[in-house]
Amino acid sequence: MSVSHKLRQTQHPKTDLRLAVSACLMGQKVRYDGADKLHGFVAQTLAQWVELIPVCPEVEIGMGVPRPPIQVVEANGRLRAVGVDNPGLDVTREMNRFGRSMARQLVNIDGYIFKARSPSCGVSSTPLRRQDGGWKRGAGLFAARIMHHLPLLPVVEESALESPEQRLNFIQCVEAYRRWRIFAAQKPGRAQLNEYHRQERLSLMAHGAEGLRRLEQWLATLEGRLRKGDLETYGLQYMRQIARQASRRRHGVVLRHIAAQYCPGLDKKHYLRLKQVIDGYVRGDQRLVQVLAELRQFPHNGPLAGQSYLQPGLSFKLEV
Template identity: 35%
Template sequence: MMNIPVGISACVLGQQVRFDGGHKRSVFVTDQLSQHFRFHPVCPEMAIGMNAPRPAIRLSEIDGEIRLITRNKSELDLTDKMIAFSRQKVASMSELCGYIVCAKSPSCGMERVKVHLANGQSKEGGGRGLFTEQLMTMMPWLPVEEDGRLNDPVLRENFVLRVFALHDLYQSTQTLSRRALIDFHSRYKYTLMAHSPVAYRALGQMVAQIHQTALEDFFIEYRLAFMNALKQRANRRSNTNVLQHLQGYFKRALNAREKEELTQVIAEYRQGNLPLLAALILFNHYLRAYPNSYLQRQAYLAPYPQHLKLRCPL
């Protein structure tokens, strides 16, 4: 069992810290992800001295700036206090491999948070919570997702994959070396190919020139490019391309019946009749029968624990 450090809005973990004294507990988070993630709960509003329950707050655009204002008669402006706390807190969380934030929150929302205008209307497209804005600005490589969006199976799978991949990167480079980075990149070749063929080629060229850059600078540049690539979601077409590449490694090992079976499963996946997991189970079965050290190291075949069942609908 892993112990991956992940930040989270305290209310999503079930803590009663919302303005009304309630919470927004996520069953997926508490019942499944908690088996692998070590959560670091934060409630920015409580952290800046507000209680639960408390007056609601909202984002308002005032003179072209987004401000955080209490929704009571006093209308206190908490913007500067929230930004100061956010910057200090984010600076102390460099070990995190992901963050789950509370949707629609004026402090934690990731997107489409309601922004009030002076004319009584709301800003088109909304905005981002002030804490999450600082988090994503200061740690642009970090996987960040909203609790509500984790109900989407594709977004859920992509977020969890990115968290496990970043943790793998950190674990693989505890002793930072060019060899460690090259080995890590090699293991994620097909994962990158599935998510972004363009980034796959660009990162390959970057790694080929690893000796031309100071190692610490290379790591920072590589981490950002790698995580941005995984942010692009793999699809049926790109996964099929990867499966066909993997199939090539078995040309000489499989007999005629096995080759036909593998070809048929890939075709059924491409047509949408089977989930990706079905093809991967068959690949892993053949790897046990016909070991291949290079393929067995590929993160694509097992990017996270199978019991999470994240690839079933893909």
């Protein structure tokens, strides 16, 4: 069955999020040796809530299962996918062609979970044999094509989804990318971009003060109507900022900022409750989703209205 046919068939009612995933992580026995690399969080937990689109590029280009293993080697400044035991086996052209074709088919997905260290699917951990015989690490050929053609798409290797913080960060990237994609498709003007940024500000703040400051400095340089390329520049900086790993300390800064917005309208009892909840999170006694669930019970208005940071998203369903 072709991948495009599978795309049309896949349905999931739980959320609108759609992620592509290396098929072996879903438990499909598509590895070169006929095995799988089933990943519990991806194939069991995440699969309950999002639509997952499994793709095995080596099978899709017709290499079959089992098949001779391949590796990535540098030759004349270019990377090639060749057989480990038979350097005459070269699937570089087929892999690059399939990568370009999939990038066009996957233009409406919200993220991609790749298998680490794979010569086709690795994002940054794939061993690459240099021309001088040494080794370095980089991207597998298929993943490199996807990232080249979809530069804002959140991508992650399954090995970077082990801790709750890593999972939360990736989910936040995926949700932010979806919001941005839908917003940018409406061809917004300057005023809409300012409002989008206002609603995203707390989410961005959680991923570091410096990146947010740079983004806002750039926004302040915009004059009059948006020019060609302005939206793309914002989108790139926005996604780079969201992709930075947020720490408990940074979330603590954001939560205290939220508390400061709430405080003027709160009586002492509610103020103390709010402070207790936030302090509990900063000490490590509570998860972020528990704190945000409490915070959402306070009325949202003024600068907090519409803030994406306070919206219940997939991270609440997964309780990461």
